[in-house]
Amino acid sequence: MDVSRRNFIKAAGTTASVMVATGWSPLAYAQNEKVRLAIIGTGSQNKFHIENGIAGNPQIQVTAMSDVLRPSLVTGLKTLIPDATKDMPADQAAAIKEKQNAFYKDHCYLNYREMLDKEKDNIDAVLIATPFKTHYDIVMDCLDAGKHVFCEKTMADTYERCRNIVTKCHETGKFVQCGHQRRYSPEYIHAAKGFMDNLNPRLGRVQYIEAQWHRNGDWRRPLPKKADGTEYQLSEAEQALIGDQEAYRKLVNWRIYEEYSAGLISELATHHIEVINWMLGTPPRRVWATGGTDYWKDDRDTYDNVILVFEYDVNSRHTGFIPTSPVTGIEQIDPVKMNKPYTVRFTWTGTLQSSLKGESILMCGDKGSYILRERLDRAQRGCVFQEEPKKIWLDPETMQPTTDEKIISWIKSSGQSQKYSKLVDVDPVLFENELDPAAFDKISDVHQFEAFAKHIKEGGVPRTNQMCGLMASICDIAAHEASLSKQVVEIDPAIYKFDFETPDPFLLV
Amino acid sequence: MGKLIRHWRWDLPLSAMAVLLLLAVGVVAFADDSKAPESVVPEEMPEGYFQIITSHPAMYTQFEFTIIAEESKFSREDMQGAAQEAFAAIDRLEDLISTWRRGTQASRINSEGAQHSVGVAPTVLNLVESCVRYWRDTDKAFDITVGPLVELWRTCKMEKRLPTEEELTAARAVVGSDKLVVVPDDHSVGFATLGMRLDFGGIAKGWALDRAHQVLEEYGVSCALLDAGTSSMLAIGAPPGKPGWTVQLRHPYNKELLEEAIIRDEALSTSGYALDFFEVNGKKYGHIIDPRTGMPTQGTLYAMAIGSSGSQTEALSKGFFINGIDWAQRYCEQHPDTRGLIVPDPGPGESPKPVRINMAK
Numbered sequence: 001m002d003v004s005r006r007n008f009i010k011a012a013g014t015t016a017s018v019m020v021a022t023g024w025s026p027l028a029y030a031q032n033e034k035v036r037l038a039i040i041g042t043g044s045q046n047k048f049h050i051e052n053g054i055a056g057n058p059q060i061q062v063t064a065m066s067d068v069l070r071p072s073l074v075t076g077l078k079t080l081i082p083d084a085t086k087d088m089p090a091d092q093a094a095a096i097k098e099k100q101n102a103f104y105k106d107h108c109y110l111n112y113r114e115m116l117d118k119e120k121d122n123i124d125a126v127l128i129a130t131p132f133k134t135h136y137d138i139v140m141d142c143l144d145a146g147k148h149v150f151c152e153k154t155m156a157d158t159y160e161r162c163r164n165i166v167t168k169c170h171e172t173g174k175f176v177q178c179g180h181q182r183r184y185s186p187e188y189i190h191a192a193k194g195f196m197d198n199l200n201p202r203l204g205r206v207q208y209i210e211a212q213w214h215r216n217g218d219w220r221r222p223l224p225k226k227a228d229g230t231e232y233q234l235s236e237a238e239q240a241l242i243g244d245q246e247a248y249r250k251l252v253n254w255r256i257y258e259e260y261s262a263g264l265i266s267e268l269a270t271h272h273i274e275v276i277n278w279m280l281g282t283p284p285r286r287v288w289a290t291g292g293t294d295y296w297k298d299d300r301d302t303y304d305n306v307i308l309v310f311e312y313d314v315n316s317r318h319t320g321f322i323p324t325s326p327v328t329g330i331e332q333i334d335p336v337k338m339n340k341p342y343t344v345r346f347t348w349t350g351t352l353q354s355s356l357k358g359e360s361i362l363m364c365g366d367k368g369s370y371i372l373r374e375r376l377d378r379a380q381r382g383c384v385f386q387e388e389p390k391k392i393w394l395d396p397e398t399m400q401p402t403t404d405e406k407i408i409s410w411i412k413s414s415g416q417s418q419k420y421s422k423l424v425d426v427d428p429v430l431f432e433n434e435l436d437p438a439a440f441d442k443i444s445d446v447h448q449f450e451a452f453a454k455h456i457k458e459g460g461v462p463r464t465n466q467m468c469g470l471m472a473s474i475c476d477i478a479a480h481e482a483s484l485s486k487q488v489v490e491i492d493p494a495i496y497k498f499d500f501e502t503p504d505p506f507l508l509v
Numbered sequence: 510m511g512k513l514i515r516h517w518r519w520d521l522p523l524s525a526m527a528v529l530l531l532l533a534v535g536v537v538a539f540a541d542d543s544k545a546p547e548s549v550v551p552e553e554m555p556e557g558y559f560q561i562i563t564s565h566p567a568m569y570t571q572f573e574f575t576i577i578a579e580e581s582k583f584s585r586e587d588m589q590g591a592a593q594e595a596f597a598a599i600d601r602l603e604d605l606i607s608t609w610r611r612g613t614q615a616s617r618i619n620s621e622g623a624q625h626s627v628g629v630a631p632t633v634l635n636l637v638e639s640c641v642r643y644w645r646d647t648d649k650a651f652d653i654t655v656g657p658l659v660e661l662w663r664t665c666k667m668e669k670r671l672p673t674e675e676e677l678t679a680a681r682a683v684v685g686s687d688k689l690v691v692v693p694d695d696h697s698v699g700f701a702t703l704g705m706r707l708d709f710g711g712i713a714k715g716w717a718l719d720r721a722h723q724v725l726e727e728y729g730v731s732c733a734l735l736d737a738g739t740s741s742m743l744a745i746g747a748p749p750g751k752p753g754w755t756v757q758l759r760h761p762y763n764k765e766l767l768e769e770a771i772i773r774d775e776a777l778s779t780s781g782y783a784l785d786f787f788e789v790n791g792k793k794y795g796h797i798i799d800p801r802t803g804m805p806t807q808g809t810l811y812a813m814a815i816g817s818s819g820s821q822t823e824a825l826s827k828g829f830f831i832n833g834i835d836w837a838q839r840y841c842e843q844h845p846d847t848r849g850l851i852v853p854d855p856g857p858g859e860s861p862k863p864v865r866i867n868m869a870k
Binding site (some may be wrong): 052075 | 518587590593601607627630633639695719816821
């Protein structure tokens with residue numbers, strides 16, 4: 001696996017081979033021409049994208065928006081074109097209002113299908129951040145309309161649907177980029193490069209990985225209300241898309257209802273699973289899971305705590321422990337044992353009743369361990385801890401640490417190493433100090449939309465392409481099945497095989 | 510309600526002008542370390558109303574919201590939920606405009622802005638454009654690019670000396686909102702020259718209150734006092750049966766009540782010198798720099814401004830402070846929705862006397 005893996009990475013460097021893989025060749029974009037982007041779903045995630053990855057990207061222009069809920073559509077619009085401040089001169093305030101009204105009237109839709117139809121010549125690509133189980137229909141419609149797609153994770157909710165998306169991409173020559181933004185995070189890429197290095201001295205063999213996302217809260221959003229305390233009443237047009245008021249209440253809190261989501265697994269675990277798939281260069285073979293709704297006893301029907309255990313069969317890159325003969329002192333190398341594939345186990349836990357551990361990934365190697373986090377406190381986002389303490393040498397006269405080679409060689413030759421040395425804990429190495437500041441300072445959302453625009457304009461497929469999305473989705477679906485049945489679910493590798501060439505899900509850059 | 514004590518910190522990384530509050534206000538017992546204006550909220554709610562007080566740390570201060578609602582229309586959970594959404598919006602804003610954290614859009618402008626423009630969120634573009642407007646409105650007294658001058662004076666203070674003519678010239682060359690390169694169509698902001706910095710510390714909390722106001726309105730809140738902890742407040746509506754929210758401003762030296770301002774759908778901000786001036790050759794220097802001269806502002810001890818938005822009053826309180834009484838009076842005449850109070854520096858031995866502008870008494 002090792003060798004093919006490294007070839008994969010090499011192939012990624014040559015755009016030509018990737019273009020063949022998707023059948024996609026770029027339109028003739030002028031250098032300064034912007035990618036015209038339509039947004040479907042203007043909830044909190046897409047507002048985050050507008051403010052971080054999109055509005056400030058000189059290659060992207062938002063040309064249309066849709067959301068089944070009018071209040072959400074309006075706040076989405078106001079994220080793109082913010083309200084005037086209350087003290088703004090009347091003429092300027094009126095100009096902003098007019099701009100908002102014009103965009104709303106001409107380019108905002110409740111029904112995305114109407115948008116795809118009316119704006120078909122006004123959009124090149126679509127950004128989708130709607131509830132998980134609504135992704136499939138929208139992605140397929142957008143691909144059918146001939147648009148590139150950025151779809152928030154998790155890509156789709158059944159094995160068949162995931163495969164249909166990959167096939168549709170092949171047929172249309174368009175790609176689906178999934179919102180696994182950690183793949184664009186400089187810290188994660190740095191970690192992955194180190195991890196994929198065959199003889200990575202920092203980690204050695206990684207055999208166990210744990211990750212978790214712990215929160216303390218009901219994971220609900222309050223329902224918007226009017227000043228008289230009444231809740232928003234759906235219009236007829238909204239009812240046609242959403243249903244009754246009860247359906248609306250569920251939609252606002254879609255993450256906790258099976259109708260829309262697989263809860264913690266599809267919304268949180270998927271981010272980490274995808275990173276582990278990428279780093280190990282293979283999807284897991286099986287998953288066991290458990291969970292329940294034990295704390296938040298409201299009307300939710302997704303679990304408020306889950307434990308997932310994945311097993312990855314990995315070919316030997318690191319030898320693991322080799323016994324030494326007590327008689328000869330020589331390592332007893334057994335080629336059969338050494339080349340045997342080994343299993344990497346990855347546990348993931350998620351809960352909504354305790355937040356101490358927060359969100360992080362811990363990759364445990366026999367030489368050292370990575371900790372990866374996703375938060376704005378940049379200095380602590382990625383680091384490596386050494387397993388072994390470091391030996392330092394002491395000057396025999398002062399008993400202070402010394403790096404003087406002469407003194408050290410004297411100590412070694414004097415046979416007094418024990419007396420004139422000591423072991424000290426090594427501080428973790430922060431990835432921040434090893435990265436290019438300019439790339440590091442951009443948050444991953446900026447990087448992922450730069451990639452999105454670049455691949456639309458110049459061709460090729462993004463790192464988090466439809467195969468990456470498929471692989472993560474399949475793990476989520478299997479984990480969800482396992483959590484419901486409390487049984488081990490085997491994942492047949494045939495599910496990733498297609499009779500046409502598919503993009504590489506493990507692209508590093 | 511409980512007594513609110515706020516600790517002022519000298520080393521506020523967000524504070525562009527090292528603006529300090531002198532106006533110390535208390536409702537219940539007054540504590541010496543409490544320097545921020547305090548609100549008077551009705552302790553007893555009228556029949557049928559309830560009140561929640563909730564706070565959240567952000568922007569190196571403590572935001573505190575007092576929300577009053579009718580029992581028949583809202584639950585406490587409704588109002589707590591609304592406040593949480595507003596606090597989350599403030600956090601998202603801080604993630605964009607903090608200049609002491611790496612990776613924010615404002616930090617990226619500071620580190621890369623002279624080489625190339627940096628793409629920003631529409632709200633950040635709006636903020637920058639508003640700041641440029643306030644810069645013009647205050648005759649260039651309020652300036653988000655004043656950082657290099659503040660930095661120079663901070664160094665001089667530590668070294669107990671005045672800046673040299675060369676140092677002042679060099680710093681002034683990289684200060685001025687006219688040197689910001691703003692391209693609205695690209696949502697981008699950059700610098701015309703190397704060495705510039707921008708800092709939203711003098712306006713961020715007011716901008717955050719305006720943002721919180723918008724969010725709270727989406728959740729039906731129509732009566733609240735939003736307190737940004739150190740220098741700004743924003744009133745939504747008025748407590749039941751009252752003309753507005755009462756904010757007490759107390760004299761910092763003798764704790765005498767200076768003013769009871771009543772605000773309704775308005776914001777209030779203060780700027781001022783605290784007690785630690787630094788002295789060189791017998792002359793006292795404060796911390797609020799006039800970006801036009803590069804020198805600390807003389808002649809004013811503190812200023813308070815009331816206006817229609819938190820960002821406006823934050824900028825205006827600095828404008829009042831730096832430009833002085835005559836300017837403030839002229840401004841308020843031309844802008845009838847603004848008013849304020851200035852306490853000029855009376856000189857040694859004299860007691861400071863506040864000058865009210867457009868205020869009721």
